[in-house]
Amino acid sequence: xxxxxxxxxxxxxxRQEKPxxxxxxxxxxxxxxxxxxxxxxxxxxxxxxxKLYGVLLRILRDREEADDALQEVYAxxxxxAGRYDPAKGRGMTWLITIxxxxxxxxxxxxxxxxDGAAGTEVVEAQASESGDAEAIxxxxxxxxxxxxxxxxxxxxRAAALRGAYVMGLSYAELAARHAVPINTMRTWLRRGLQxxxxxxxx
Amino acid sequence: xxxxxxxxxxxALAAEYVxxxxxxxxRAAAEERMRSDADFALRVDGWQARxxxxxxxxxxxxPPVALQAQIEARLFPAQPVPRRRSGWLGGIxxxxxxxxxxxxxxxxWLGVPGTDTRLQAVLTAEDAPVAFVALWSxxxxxxxxxxxxxxxxxxxxxxxxxRIGADGVPQSLGLVQGDLALALPALAQGEVLAVSLEPAxxxxxxxxSGPVLLAAPLETM
Numbered sequence: 427x428x429x430x431x432x433x434x435x436x437x438x439x440x441r442q443e444k445p446x447x448x449x450x451x452x453x454x455x456x457x458x459x460x461x462x463x464x465x466x467x468x469x470x471x472x473x474x475x476x477k478l479y480g481v482l483l484r485i486l487r488d489r490e491e492a493d494d495a496l497q498e499v500y501a502x503x504x505x506x507a508g509r510y511d512p513a514k515g516r517g518m519t520w521l522i523t524i525x526x527x528x529x530x531x532x533x534x535x536x537x538x539x540x541d542g543a544a545g546t547e548v549v550e551a552q553a554s555e556s557g558d559a560e561a562i563x564x565x566x567x568x569x570x571x572x573x574x575x576x577x578x579x580x581x582x583r584a585a586a587l588r589g590a591y592v593m594g595l596s597y598a599e600l601a602a603r604h605a606v607p608i609n610t611m612r613t614w615l616r617r618g619l620q621x622x623x624x625x626x627x628x
Numbered sequence: 629x630x631x632x633x634x635x636x637x638x639x640a641l642a643a644e645y646v647x648x649x650x651x652x653x654x655r656a657a658a659e660e661r662m663r664s665d666a667d668f669a670l671r672v673d674g675w676q677a678r679x680x681x682x683x684x685x686x687x688x689x690x691p692p693v694a695l696q697a698q699i700e701a702r703l704f705p706a707q708p709v710p711r712r713r714s715g716w717l718g719g720i721x722x723x724x725x726x727x728x729x730x731x732x733x734x735x736x737w738l739g740v741p742g743t744d745t746r747l748q749a750v751l752t753a754e755d756a757p758v759a760f761v762a763l764w765s766x767x768x769x770x771x772x773x774x775x776x777x778x779x780x781x782x783x784x785x786x787x788x789x790x791r792i793g794a795d796g797v798p799q800s801l802g803l804v805q806g807d808l809a810l811a812l813p814a815l816a817q818g819e820v821l822a823v824s825l826e827p828a829x830x831x832x833x834x835x836x837s838g839p840v841l842l843a844a845p846l847e848t849m
Binding site for chain 2: 464467468469471472475480483492493496497501514519523526530531534535569573588590591592598619620623
């Protein structure tokens with residue numbers, strides 16, 4: 427959010443011309459990309475690649491795969507920039523959605539054996555990273571209403587929701603970590619999501 | 629807000645999709661729904677907006693420097709590398725005679741747009757001990773590097789300058805000691821310049837052997 431304010435300030439001087447894209451330079455670059463303007467690519471990449479690479483690394487936990495995925499993400503961004511709608515959110519948020527989806531698709535496409543072969547190591551790495559995720563989220567208390575509504579949930583369910591979103595954990599992985607059947611996990615998380623929505627709309 | 633049971637199910641599925649917990653088959657089915665069912669697609673948008681603050685949890689991690697050139701090569705495969713035009717320019721000048729030469733010289737002197745391609749890369753990073761600005765002029769065929777912060781690399785060490793083109797392979801441009809001017813006839817926008825810290829004399833490898841301290845793409849001025 428601090429970044430968002432900086433962007434807003436950055437755009438303040440020329441606001442009269444193009445209010446939407448000036449306040450959100452990434453959105454402006456996406457507009458140019460939608461028109462096929464190659465000059466927009468380099469600044470777009472420089473402004474956004476570190477955050478997107480961070481997303482891919484966090485979910486894929488593998489540098490080589492993150493390298494491949496980053497290429498796929500920017501290919502996707504470039505070809506579908508015309509579908510970005512500034513009314514739905516900031517340019518960076520749209521880019522992160524694409525990166526998360528690509529990473530999660532890759533994760534789900536991994537053969538089950540690959541994860542099983544790594545065995546407990548993977549699970550432990552995930553467990554400790556989920557601790558990290560929480561620590562980071564505690565420090566960055568910029569979650570606003572979402573943070574408040576996560577806080578009123580039971581702590582283990584709030585942690586499961588955060589872990590699922592941030593690291594791309596599947597129902598199967600969450601169920602294994604909490605030692606409950608998948609359907610139980612699904613019912614439990616669905617209830618959490620419904621409460622989250624009601625709380626945020628209250 | 630009240631919802632029918634069906635809608636509650638739809639909303640839960642949209643939430644699960646955005647949360648990322650579905651398996652491959654269910655994800656694919658949800659994406660198919662998004663394409664065919666506008667109400668469902670709106671629910672997905674709603675959840676994306678609701679959960680987006682969690683994106684704060686992702687720390688920025690700079691990707692490997694060579695990746696940008698690889699991605700650009702993939703996206704823009706036919707990107708022409710600017711070539712020196714001395715061939716046809718020379719021919720025209722010879723044909724037009726001295727008056728034209730004077731005119732073009734004046735045009736170059738005044739910096740009339742279109743007579744020269746000039747690229748710039750600003751090599752700075754918060755945690756780097758040095759900073760440089762690189763300028764390249766197509767007409768001159770020279771890359772100049774000006775050190776804007778920091779000093780020499782220290783005893784037993786050198787800074788080394790690299791160029792990473794569309795093939796993604798770092799190519800050494802030599803060691804950097806203070807300001808520098810290099811003859812470099814061809815350089816393209818989007819190519820990346822990088823500076824690494826190396827043992828004295830430079831990297832023993834074909835690419836950087838030490839940490840890459842700075843990297844920036846060349847932009848049109």
